[in-house]
Amino acid sequence: MSDSTVLVTGTSTGFGRLTVEALARRGHQVFAGLRDVTGRNERAAAELTALAAAEGLRLRVVEIDVTDQDSVERAVREVTEAAGRLDVVVNNAGMNFAGPVEAYTAAEAHRQFDVNTLGALRVNNAALPYLRAQGHGALIQVGSLAGWLTPPFNGLYAASKAALRSLTEAWHHELAPYGIEAVILDAAAYPTNIGANAAMPADQQRMALYGETMTRFVTDLVARTTAGAATIGEASQVSDALVALVETPHGKRPLQTLVAPPAQYAAVHALQEQANAAARIVADDMGIGAYLAAR
Ligand SMILES: NC(=O)c1ccc[n+]([C@@H]2O[C@H](COP(=O)([O-])OP(=O)(O)OC[C@H]3O[C@@H](n4cnc5c(N)ncnc54)[C@H](OP(=O)(O)O)[C@@H]3O)[C@@H](O)[C@H]2O)c1
Numbered sequence: 261m262s263d264s265t266v267l268v269t270g271t272s273t274g275f276g277r278l279t280v281e282a283l284a285r286r287g288h289q290v291f292a293g294l295r296d297v298t299g300r301n302e303r304a305a306a307e308l309t310a311l312a313a314a315e316g317l318r319l320r321v322v323e324i325d326v327t328d329q330d331s332v333e334r335a336v337r338e339v340t341e342a343a344g345r346l347d348v349v350v351n352n353a354g355m356n357f358a359g360p361v362e363a364y365t366a367a368e369a370h371r372q373f374d375v376n377t378l379g380a381l382r383v384n385n386a387a388l389p390y391l392r393a394q395g396h397g398a399l400i401q402v403g404s405l406a407g408w409l410t411p412p413f414n415g416l417y418a419a420s421k422a423a424l425r426s427l428t429e430a431w432h433h434e435l436a437p438y439g440i441e442a443v444i445l446d447a448a449a450y451p452t453n454i455g456a457n458a459a460m461p462a463d464q465q466r467m468a469l470y471g472e473t474m475t476r477f478v479t480d481l482v483a484r485t486t487a488g489a490a491t492i493g494e495a496s497q498v499s500d501a502l503v504a505l506v507e508t509p510h511g512k513r514p515l516q517t518l519v520a521p522p523a524q525y526a527a528v529h530a531l532q533e534q535a536n537a538a539a540r541i542v543a544d545d546m547g548i549g550a551y552l553a554a555r
Pocket residue numbers: 269270271272273274275276294295300301324325326327351352353354355375402403404405446447448449450451452453454457485
């Protein structure tokens with residue numbers, strides 16, 4: 261299938277950029293979401309527009325800052341007016357706050373959730389009236405293994421992705437009766453800009469309390485997420501999986517997709533199976549099993 265209309269957020273670099281280029285080259289009608297297209301992402305917007313012209317792709321840049329309600333609503337309107345439909349939304353935009361939880365103010369924590377969690381909520385809320393009217397659609401969230409397992413010095417990020425996972429499960433159950441699928445792709449660490457661009461807490465004094473351990477941890481994390489494919493694999497493994505998920509026939513997309521090196525995959529896959537079985541048992545025991553969608 262190569263004629264879905266797809267909106268992807270956060271496509272300046274990384275998974276999002278690879279995904280929109282791959283989807284467009286496979287014939288889909290693709291809207292590449294970028295924030296600040298006349299400022300920080302002017303170059304990415306020009307490159308994507310030039311690629312579309314050079315290769316005759318149905319690839320168009322749409323401005324969307326997922327933390328801005330008006331921007332999100334404008335973008336979804338632009339897509340649906342231009343395309344007359346919207347089949348798949350990929351909530352990929354994200355950022356990473358690295359550092360001990362203690363060093364963050366609530367305002368900084370809010371910023372982490374605003375992008376990674378509430379960003380998807382805004383986009384999905386804007387898209388849902390169109391998807392509901394169509395009677396079909398898919399909401400794909402880009403999650404993380406950190407949404408299942410929380411490492412130190414990455415607690416805000418992990419919490420934002422765990423919350424995104426919970427929201428996805430709720431959307432999955434609630435929207436299935438309306439023909440709308442909500443699923444999540446959880447990725448391990450792959451080389452993109454996210455590690456190097458990690459935001460640090462403003463309170464350097466509290467950061468300093470964690471001293472050398474914290475510094476070494478960040479160095480290791482950045483090295484890991486910017487390292488070559490030889491050690492962890494390519495970011496395209498994630499974009500390939502996103503493309504496959506977009507192209508999975510409607511009604512067949514699994515709630516959870518996992519992209520990870522073999523040992524991590526095996527461990528988290530087992531955890532997911534156990535969590536899914538537990539969710540079913542608890543719901544049945546509470547007498548609400550009939551309201552759960554298939555996973
Ligand atoms: N790389 C990994 O190891 C990994 C693992 C698991 C999950 N993930 C998730 O994968 C997704 C993509 O990340 P990536 O690794 O490809 O990193 P990336 O290269 O840094 O891409 C992140 C994208 O999100 C965009 N973004 C940030 N804030 C935004 C906002 N307010 N509105 C709209 N777009 C915004 C960025 O745009 P700007 O250029 O304008 O900042 C950028 O295009 C994220 O959700 C991330 O949490 C990554």
